[in-house]
Amino acid sequence: MSSRFLPETCPAFDSIHLGGGTPSLLAGEYLAEILDCLRSCFRIGDNCETAIEADPLDITDEKAAFLKAAGFTRVVVGAQSFDERVISFLGRRHRAKDSIAAVNVLRDAGIENIGLDLIYGAEGLPVSAWISDLDEAVSLSPEHISCYCLTVEDGTVFGRLASKGRLKVSSAEAERELFLAGSRFLRDKGYIHYEVSNFASAERHMSGHNLKYWRREPYLGLGPSAHSFDGGRRWWNKRTVRGYCESLEAGDLPLQGMEHLTEEQSALEMIAMGLRIRVGFKLDEVILPWIDQQGVDAMLAQGLISCAGRIIAPTVEGYLFADRLPLEITK
Amino acid sequence: MTQIRNFCIIAHIDHGKSTLADRFIQKAGLADERTFRDQILDNMDIERERGITIKSQSVNLPYRSSKGEEFELNLIDTPGHVDFSYEVSRALASCEGALLLVDATQGVEAQTLANLYAAMEHNLTIIPVINKIDLASADIDRTREQIEIDLGLDSSSALLCSAKEGTGVDAVMDAITEMIPPPSGSPDEPLKALIFDAHYDNFRGTIVTCRVFAGKLKAGDIIKLMALGTTHKVEEVGVFRLKRDARAVLSAGEVGYIIAGIKTVKDTRIGDTVTLASNPAPEPLPGFMEVKPVVFSSIYPVSSDDYRSLADAMEKYQLNDAALTFQKDSSAALGLGFRCGFLGLLHLEIFQERLEREFDQSIIMTVPTVMYKIVLNSGETLHVDNPLYYPDPVNIKESLEPFIRTRILIPDKYMGAVMELCLSRRGVNSRFSYPTPGRIEIQFEMPLSEVIYDFYDRLKSTTQGYGSFDYDILDYRKSDLVKLDILVNGEKVDALSQIVHKDRARERAVHVCDRLKDEIPRHLFKVPIQGALGGTIIARSTISPFRKDVTAKCYGGDITRKRKLLEKQKKGKKKMKMIGSVSIPQSAFVAVFKTDEKEK
Numbered sequence: 001m002s003s004r005f006l007p008e009t010c011p012a013f014d015s016i017h018l019g020g021g022t023p024s025l026l027a028g029e030y031l032a033e034i035l036d037c038l039r040s041c042f043r044i045g046d047n048c049e050t051a052i053e054a055d056p057l058d059i060t061d062e063k064a065a066f067l068k069a070a071g072f073t074r075v076v077v078g079a080q081s082f083d084e085r086v087i088s089f090l091g092r093r094h095r096a097k098d099s100i101a102a103v104n105v106l107r108d109a110g111i112e113n114i115g116l117d118l119i120y121g122a123e124g125l126p127v128s129a130w131i132s133d134l135d136e137a138v139s140l141s142p143e144h145i146s147c148y149c150l151t152v153e154d155g156t157v158f159g160r161l162a163s164k165g166r167l168k169v170s171s172a173e174a175e176r177e178l179f180l181a182g183s184r185f186l187r188d189k190g191y192i193h194y195e196v197s198n199f200a201s202a203e204r205h206m207s208g209h210n211l212k213y214w215r216r217e218p219y220l221g222l223g224p225s226a227h228s229f230d231g232g233r234r235w236w237n238k239r240t241v242r243g244y245c246e247s248l249e250a251g252d253l254p255l256q257g258m259e260h261l262t263e264e265q266s267a268l269e270m271i272a273m274g275l276r277i278r279v280g281f282k283l284d285e286v287i288l289p290w291i292d293q294q295g296v297d298a299m300l301a302q303g304l305i306s307c308a309g310r311i312i313a314p315t316v317e318g319y320l321f322a323d324r325l326p327l328e329i330t331k
Numbered sequence: 332m333t334q335i336r337n338f339c340i341i342a343h344i345d346h347g348k349s350t351l352a353d354r355f356i357q358k359a360g361l362a363d364e365r366t367f368r369d370q371i372l373d374n375m376d377i378e379r380e381r382g383i384t385i386k387s388q389s390v391n392l393p394y395r396s397s398k399g400e401e402f403e404l405n406l407i408d409t410p411g412h413v414d415f416s417y418e419v420s421r422a423l424a425s426c427e428g429a430l431l432l433v434d435a436t437q438g439v440e441a442q443t444l445a446n447l448y449a450a451m452e453h454n455l456t457i458i459p460v461i462n463k464i465d466l467a468s469a470d471i472d473r474t475r476e477q478i479e480i481d482l483g484l485d486s487s488s489a490l491l492c493s494a495k496e497g498t499g500v501d502a503v504m505d506a507i508t509e510m511i512p513p514p515s516g517s518p519d520e521p522l523k524a525l526i527f528d529a530h531y532d533n534f535r536g537t538i539v540t541c542r543v544f545a546g547k548l549k550a551g552d553i554i555k556l557m558a559l560g561t562t563h564k565v566e567e568v569g570v571f572r573l574k575r576d577a578r579a580v581l582s583a584g585e586v587g588y589i590i591a592g593i594k595t596v597k598d599t600r601i602g603d604t605v606t607l608a609s610n611p612a613p614e615p616l617p618g619f620m621e622v623k624p625v626v627f628s629s630i631y632p633v634s635s636d637d638y639r640s641l642a643d644a645m646e647k648y649q650l651n652d653a654a655l656t657f658q659k660d661s662s663a664a665l666g667l668g669f670r671c672g673f674l675g676l677l678h679l680e681i682f683q684e685r686l687e688r689e690f691d692q693s694i695i696m697t698v699p700t701v702m703y704k705i706v707l708n709s710g711e712t713l714h715v716d717n718p719l720y721y722p723d724p725v726n727i728k729e730s731l732e733p734f735i736r737t738r739i740l741i742p743d744k745y746m747g748a749v750m751e752l753c754l755s756r757r758g759v760n761s762r763f764s765y766p767t768p769g770r771i772e773i774q775f776e777m778p779l780s781e782v783i784y785d786f787y788d789r790l791k792s793t794t795q796g797y798g799s800f801d802y803d804i805l806d807y808r809k810s811d812l813v814k815l816d817i818l819v820n821g822e823k824v825d826a827l828s829q830i831v832h833k834d835r836a837r838e839r840a841v842h843v844c845d846r847l848k849d850e851i852p853r854h855l856f857k858v859p860i861q862g863a864l865g866g867t868i869i870a871r872s873t874i875s876p877f878r879k880d881v882t883a884k885c886y887g888g889d890i891t892r893k894r895k896l897l898e899k900q901k902k903g904k905k906k907m908k909m910i911g912s913v914s915i916p917q918s919a920f921v922a923v924f925k926t927d928e929k930e931k
Contacts, residue, residue: 148883148884149883151882151883151884172877172878172879173878175878175879176878176879179879196881196883196885197883197884210886213885213886213887213890214885219887221887221888225888226887226888227887227888227890227891228887229887229890234890234891236888236891259891265894265898268894268897268898269890269894272893272894272897273885273890276885294912298912299855302855302856304855319881320878320879320880320881321855321877321879321880321881322880322881322882323880323881323882323893324855324877324880324881326897327897327900327901327904328855330901
């Protein structure tokens with residue numbers, strides 16, 4: 001359906017990402033069918049990054065071989081942690097050994113870009129525990145590591161527990177120390193800290209897909225609740241599977257909403273996203289009218305950003321204030 | 332005239348005054364159930380929310396009594412706060428009687444008492460009415476007992492009603508006709524009408540509400556406002572029946588309105604006497620007073636670009652608020668603004684709320700202050716109502732501040748706590764009297780500056796709502812004053828400066844530093860806040876910086892949400908005032924003169 005609405009001039013897709021939920025749960029043949037379908041409907045580039053998010057327990061020898069054969073180039077394993085205390089706190093079914101096995105199996109199957117998703121800040125564990133967790137991860141030589149700070153949100157199970165005082169929540173100070181120590185450790189091990197929560201062993205192993213979000217390049221999201229962006233507009237699909245399917249069956253695009261971004265909104269997004277990534281954003285004529293030079297100077301003085309060759313980029317310390325920096329440096 | 336009754340309703344907040352007034356209006360056939368907007372008399376949003384009446388209003392109610400006689404009842408609604416006590420006194424002076432409304436579930440409360448005494452001073456006939464008898468928690472016997480003992484009224488004459496259900500309302504209206512005397516005064520004497528309210532109408536100019544005590548008045552007459560000495564030609568007279576209802580003539584005993592091409596409410600004075608230019612009364616009605624502002628504060632637009640729009644709003648606002656005075660002002664921190672004078676702190680708060688809500692202005696107000704007299708070494712005396720213009724201390728010979736006499740009425744068990752409060756506010760020369768058993772009236776002489784911030788709030792909380800408070804201005808007395816400056820991140824914020832008594836300076840400084848610490852959001856850097864007298868720091872607090880502000884995940888579906896949040900935050904930031912590199916929210920300027928919850 002979406003392919004029919006794409007303009008003729010649309011360039012070939014250079015990344016496919018299966019994520020959100022646990023796509024690895026699908027049997028290999030369905031995954032292959034999805035990729036085949038995409039390849040027949042859309043123009044897909046030759047060196048297309050093809051990635052999937054996977055639960056460690058889903059990665060069997062057979063599944064790994066299937067993923068490789070189907071053309072997946074990148075598999076992100078939802079390890080969460082190698083510390084059993086953290087895994088059980090998060091309520092996951094797998095154990096640390098399952099994640100290790102999954103990485104080894106994927107490696108044996110010939111997957112060249114393996115990513116690990118990790119969570120820190122749970123159970124009030126000290127920096128030393130987080131570093132040994134990371135050490136475990138690094139020993140598997142993954143090409144990519146995502147380190148997410150545990151976020152307790154209102155309205156979630158964790159949120160309810162935290163509000164009742166039954167959950168150990170880390171202080172901002174503790175989270176800050178975990179973040180900085182983790183970044184230092186991984187950089188010492190040769191990883192590039194290229195986004196607030198993301199590390200890659202080399203430029204080519206960064207998530208090309210996720211970089212599109214942060215660099216405001218176009219993307220097409222398929223499936224319930226998926227968001228799409230064409231450079232000027234952003235739209236999102238119906239949230240429920242049922243509503244989504246009904247629209248499609250009726251021959252309609254399953255749109256829930258769409259926004260046309262103003263110049264100011266585009267600039268604000270460019271700045272906000274740019275301040276999450278190591279490469280930053282360029283102070284071009286689109287951005288400049290919205291920049292507050294005094295704010296930039298103040299943030300430079302505080303060492304939260306750098307500015308060279310008209311490029312503004314966050315420092316590692318600056319990553320810690322990625323949500324605040326756009327407010328400080330814009331008018 | 333024998334068929335006219337002029338009365339008001341005295342009641343504590345929430346005891347059902349507006350509901351009872353609504354019933355009267357319905358019984359008089361002025362509004363039916365469907366077209367009825369409940370609580371017609373309190374028609375300003377702020378009045379509804381605070382449960383208080385700010386301006387006097389009146390309504391003329393035609394009524395056929397149970398004996399079949401036709402009456403015209405004039406209900407005069409009075410304001411209920413010490414800031415407006417002069418307006419209350421003029422409204423009471425326009426009545427012959429008052430309904431004392433008491434909630435049967437709550438009993439007699441403080442405000443009832445204060446207003447009752449005011450009504451008694453005007454020799455009004457008081458009819459006790461016990462309301463809300465339909466509620467299960469109503470305790471009629473106890474309420475009767477309180478009316479008898481606490482108020483010293485004959486409770487056997489108390490009427491029972493439920494304004495909500497409508498029960499007993501006819502009996503109350505009959506009682507008004509039977510117990511309250513008709514007005515006296517002759518329509519043949521020279522005209523004397525008492526102005527007790529004035530409001531502005533976009534089409535007709537100022538509409539004056541008055542009670543005619545003698546003589547009569549019709550369209551075409553040339554009237555003279557005796558205190559101001561101005562004359563106007565009457566365009567229309569009439570009575571209020573939810574809308575204006577024009578009449579051929581207003582005559583002695585009646586309550587109604589005059590439209591006479593009077594441009595603004597400032598061209599009239601509450602308490603002034605209206606007479607005829609051709610046949611003037613020999614002397615005006617007694618009790619006229621020029622109401623003067625006693626509390627001063629500066630207002631500034633949050634964004635200095637909005638000064639023009641604020642100036643326009645002020646022009647419009649003052650059409651309907653004769654008590655407000657203002658002139659241009661400017662601050663290094665906040666730019667161009669206005670220095671305003673108010674009758675009291677409630678008047679100030681109402682002004683602020685109405686300016687924001689009805690006139691859509693985003694403003695910052697500075698700490699309210701009184702008018703000080705500063706005698707310089709040169710012999711010159713300055714009147715200083717603005718800390719910006721406080722002279723250099725080396726040039727000051729002596730300072731004087733205004734004193735008031737407070738009258739505080741409380742149940743006697745709170746005496747100790749209230750004494751302590753008054754003494755801590757530099758109260759002197761206390762005097763006590765016992766108007767009724769169990770009640771005590773405490774009088775103190777106190778600096779006015781001590782009551783303008785939060786005294787009333789404190790009194791209320793100290794006495795669990797039972798304290799009522801009133802004051803008169805006495806004189807200027809010698810005082811030891813200093814100017815307290817506030818520095819935020821090392822920069823002096825002139826709009827936060829205050830003139831304070833030397834002994835209270837540290838306490839105020841600590842208070843301001845603590846409140847600013849709560850109100851100013853965290854920044855990326857440490858923000859010190861200091862209170863200083865000259866070059867000496869006497870208090871400080873520190874806002875610790877953000878340690879971290881980042882969401883862990885931000886992918887395709889999160890960007891819109893993230894941007895919307897940023898847009899909201901940017902809007903919030905624009906509403907703040909930048910002092911150096913620190914953003915100070917509007918609320919911080921207000922918070923510095925509010926009572927601290929934990930101090931209560």
